[in-house]
Amino acid sequence: MTPALLRRPAAARAPSGVLSFLSSLLTWAVLGAAALLVAVPLLFMFGASLMPPAEIMKMPYDWVPREPKWANFLQALAGNDGTWMFLRNIWNSLVVSLTIAATTVVLSALVGYGLAKFEFRGRNLVFMGIMATMMIPFETVMIPLYMIIVKLGMQDSYLGLIAPFLMNAFGVFLMRQYLLTFPREILDAARIDGCSEPRIFVSVVFKNSGPAAATLAILAFRQQWDNLLWPLLVVQREEMKTIPAYIVKFAAEKSADEGAMMAVAVIASIPVFALFLTLSRYFLGGSMVYSAGKE
Amino acid sequence: MGRRRGTSSLEGRQARWGWVFVAPGIVFFSLFSLYPILNAFWTSFFNKKLLSLKPPRFIGLDNYLRVLSSEDFWNSVTATLVFAAGAFVPLFLLSLGLAVLVVSRRRFQRAFQMALYSPAVLSSAVAALIWLLIFDPRGLANQFANLLLSSPGIDRKWLADANMARLSTILVYVWKYVGYFTILFVTGIGKIPQSVNEAAVIDGAGPLQRFFRITLPLLKPTTVLVSVMILIQCLKTFSTQYLFTQRGAPLGPINVVTLNIYNTALRDQNLGRASVMSVLLFLLMLFLSWAQLRASRDEGEAEG
Numbered sequence: 219m220t221p222a223l224l225r226r227p228a229a230a231r232a233p234s235g236v237l238s239f240l241s242s243l244l245t246w247a248v249l250g251a252a253a254l255l256v257a258v259p260l261l262f263m264f265g266a267s268l269m270p271p272a273e274i275m276k277m278p279y280d281w282v283p284r285e286p287k288w289a290n291f292l293q294a295l296a297g298n299d300g301t302w303m304f305l306r307n308i309w310n311s312l313v314v315s316l317t318i319a320a321t322t323v324v325l326s327a328l329v330g331y332g333l334a335k336f337e338f339r340g341r342n343l344v345f346m347g348i349m350a351t352m353m354i355p356f357e358t359v360m361i362p363l364y365m366i367i368v369k370l371g372m373q374d375s376y377l378g379l380i381a382p383f384l385m386n387a388f389g390v391f392l393m394r395q396y397l398l399t400f401p402r403e404i405l406d407a408a409r410i411d412g413c414s415e416p417r418i419f420v421s422v423v424f425k426n427s428g429p430a431a432a433t434l435a436i437l438a439f440r441q442q443w444d445n446l447l448w449p450l451l452v453v454q455r456e457e458m459k460t461i462p463a464y465i466v467k468f469a470a471e472k473s474a475d476e477g478a479m480m481a482v483a484v485i486a487s488i489p490v491f492a493l494f495l496t497l498s499r500y501f502l503g504g505s506m507v508y509s510a511g512k513e
Numbered sequence: 514m515g516r517r518r519g520t521s522s523l524e525g526r527q528a529r530w531g532w533v534f535v536a537p538g539i540v541f542f543s544l545f546s547l548y549p550i551l552n553a554f555w556t557s558f559f560n561k562k563l564l565s566l567k568p569p570r571f572i573g574l575d576n577y578l579r580v581l582s583s584e585d586f587w588n589s590v591t592a593t594l595v596f597a598a599g600a601f602v603p604l605f606l607l608s609l610g611l612a613v614l615v616v617s618r619r620r621f622q623r624a625f626q627m628a629l630y631s632p633a634v635l636s637s638a639v640a641a642l643i644w645l646l647i648f649d650p651r652g653l654a655n656q657f658a659n660l661l662l663s664s665p666g667i668d669r670k671w672l673a674d675a676n677m678a679r680l681s682t683i684l685v686y687v688w689k690y691v692g693y694f695t696i697l698f699v700t701g702i703g704k705i706p707q708s709v710n711e712a713a714v715i716d717g718a719g720p721l722q723r724f725f726r727i728t729l730p731l732l733k734p735t736t737v738l739v740s741v742m743i744l745i746q747c748l749k750t751f752s753t754q755y756l757f758t759q760r761g762a763p764l765g766p767i768n769v770v771t772l773n774i775y776n777t778a779l780r781d782q783n784l785g786r787a788s789v790m791s792v793l794l795f796l797l798m799l800f801l802s803w804a805q806l807r808a809s810r811d812e813g814e815a816e817g
Contacts, residue, residue, distance in 0.1 A: 241720065245614050252611055253628040256692065260631060262653060263643045275651040325537050332534025336527050344535050351546035353802055357749050357771045358795040361778045361787050362549035362556065382545045390538060415530045444636040446752045447775070462638035462752070469642055470759040476646055483639045494634045498627055501634065502696050 263487075267291070267480035274476045287477060294481035298471050303456050304482070307464040312489075313376060314460060315442040318383045322438040323431045324424075325385035330393025331423050335405065345394070352387045357447070364451045378452045379460070383442060389434050396430035397423065436493060436500045443490055461486045550795065556788040563782035576785040586790065588765060589773040592679070596769055597747035599683040604743050607691050609736075612698030613724060626699065629692030637689070637752035644685045644753075645760055648672050654681075672757060675766040682767050685753045690746065694739055701735025702728060734809055741805035745798055751775070770794050 261281065266274045267290055268283040295304050333345050356363075363382050372378035400423065408418045424431075446462035453459050459467070468474055468482055494501055557576055561569035580586045615625050632640065647653045648671035659665050671681045705728065713723050729736075751771040758764045758772075768776075770790060778787035 245617060249611070249614050249618070249625055252607075253625060256629055256632060256688065258653075259640075259643050259647060259688065262647065263639075266646065274646065275649060277651060277656055279653055279656060325541070329535050329538035332531050332538075336531025336534065337524065338528035338531040341531065341535075344539060347547075348538055348542050351542050353799055354546050354550050354795065355745070355749055355798055357751070357774070358791040358798070359546065359549035359553060361774065361784060361791060362552035363545065364778070365552070365784070366544075366549070384545075385538070385541055387542065387546075415533075419534070440634070444638075446636075446638050446755070447771070450755075450775070451779070462636055465636075465638040465642055466756055466759055469645060469756060476649075479642060479646065483642050486639050487635055490634050490636070491631075494627075494631070498623075502626060502630060 263480050263483050266477060267484045269477050269480075271476045274480075290475070290477040290481040291485070293475060293478040294485060298468070298473055298475075301456075303459075304464055304468075304485075306457055307459050307461055308485070310376075310379075310458060311443060311461040314379045315439045317376070317380055318442045319435040319439040321380075321384045322386060322389050323435050326389030326393045326434060327397075327424055327427055327431065328419065329385070329390045330395075331397050331419060333390070334394045334397040335400065335402070335423075348387050348390050352391075356382075360447060360451060363448075367452050373452050374455045374458045376458075379449060379458070382448070383438075383445075386438070389438070392430055392434055393427065396427060400426070432497075433500050433503065436497060439493070440490060553788045553791045553795070556784055557792050559785050561784040561788075563778060563784055565782075569785075572785070576789045580786055580789045580793075585768075585773070589768050589770045589790075592765075592767055593748060593750075593769045595679055596683060596686075596750060596767070597744060599679065600686045600747050600750075601740075601743050603683075603687050604691060604694055605740060607687070608694035608739070609698050611691070611695045612702055613728065615695065615699055616702050617720075626692075626696060629695050631692065632689045633693040635689070638756060640685055640689050641753045641756035644681070644688075645672075645756065648681050672760070672762040675763055678757065678762045679766050681762075682750070682753045682757065686747070686750065690743075694743060697739050697742070698732075698735060701732050701739075704735075705731045737805055737808045741801055744801055748794065748798060748801075 265281050265283055268286040268288065269290075270287055273280065273284065295302060297303050329348070333341060367373060367378045367381065370378075372381065404422060405418060408422050413422070444462065445460070446466070449460045449463045450466070453463060456467075465482060465486065469479060556569075558571060558573060559569040560572045560575070611629060615622055615629075618625070635643075650668045650670075652671075654671050655668055658669055659667055669677060671677050709727055709731070710723060713727055718726065749771060750769055754767040754769050754772050755775075757767065764772075771794075774787050774790045774794070777783050777790065
């Protein structure tokens, strides 16, 4: 990049210095405007979460709350009916998302390791079969999946919320690709030392799959934190709902206070935003890896 | 243990352990992917009701005929296609344009990427909730539109009018995912060898020329991939439409296929017809993936 930029003035005619300054200015302006436009709804969410309804719906709208109304958060947690069900639903979301993140990483590593480092007949068939399931979007199999859960009597339970997402094909793909480059000599050395295969997996392979495991865990956590369709299907009892399902219920109530609605939105976003700000490289990198899996 | 038995070779033992490690995958994907899709095909030929004690009756293609001749289904197809087309064009153009601009800057690249990406971090339910208030008659959307068009006091009925409801769901989607696809394009552009661009600069090619003659042709694999990803994502949209209708938006114009499957199965309890729609959606997405695979394979053959 730098050499080209150094060379540019030499090749350029006189007015292009001004032109390139102007085009650079324009680029910054467009990027700045785009970033601001994207940020507006987020700023609105944070601001409105501290406002009384009259202030949120004021024309023209003031972006900064006149006097922060922290009671919105209390009402968001207590709910319109005062049962504090949101607390329970936040807990459910945490249990489900964290469990799925953990099982996805462990099971994908297990299967990915088997596919990457062992020779057996039918291995390619197994691999292609698992990859083919990536072509089956969840939306097209949700009804049969729901019937399975009903048959197993797992509605309104953590098991029912978790079971279809214990692992996924993309995770297997990611772990297999990652472990393909794992040095075989280390595995053989462990075998010669008398290490059992399960132990090799736990203390040699799994311990060393940190970056891929982190990418996968964050991806799985986010997907489940966002999952609305599946909880809507398998959960009827309020106590077993997750955050997205609670949001639907809360928003559908006509009496819902707009400020409290935005407080619900803020609370629901805290964990993912905290992850995003601390581990942004796994988010930006994660979407790249994810798209690579689809290539 | 194998060694003590003596008969099993090293290869044999390794093969057995291989099967042990992949076994959970075989069980899981058979049960939760393979069986359900086969079941969806199977159920689509039966008169099957949710919570019904009567055994389902085989009715051949009856469900297909019913679905394909129902106005409700074609309305959903229209709603989905309008949404997909309406979201695809701005998503594609904006994310490509922004990616080109972002990589042209040396400073603050990461900050811009993060800022643009941030809505993609939110849950779709949260995104829909925020926009529900923005689209309120007294909300920001009206104020903003009236400011731009200097038309004070007009309510554009963002959630009440049929076409506006469509536009609103598209807006939410474009806002939420533009940064996500921008990142994919940024990665794709990063894969283009820098030397090609530098050579063009030396040869006196302007920025526009460089974009259309160099970046765009070399970016084709990414372009194909992102296009298909956007389309498939759009076909699966559910949360925004569901939340908006729960809050009183008209169902008809935004009754996308996934929402229709959900309602047909749970509200109408008609699993047969829900399965028909699932199968049709599946085939459409399969076709799109296949088209992408073919396009990228042609690309590879042309190059190599």
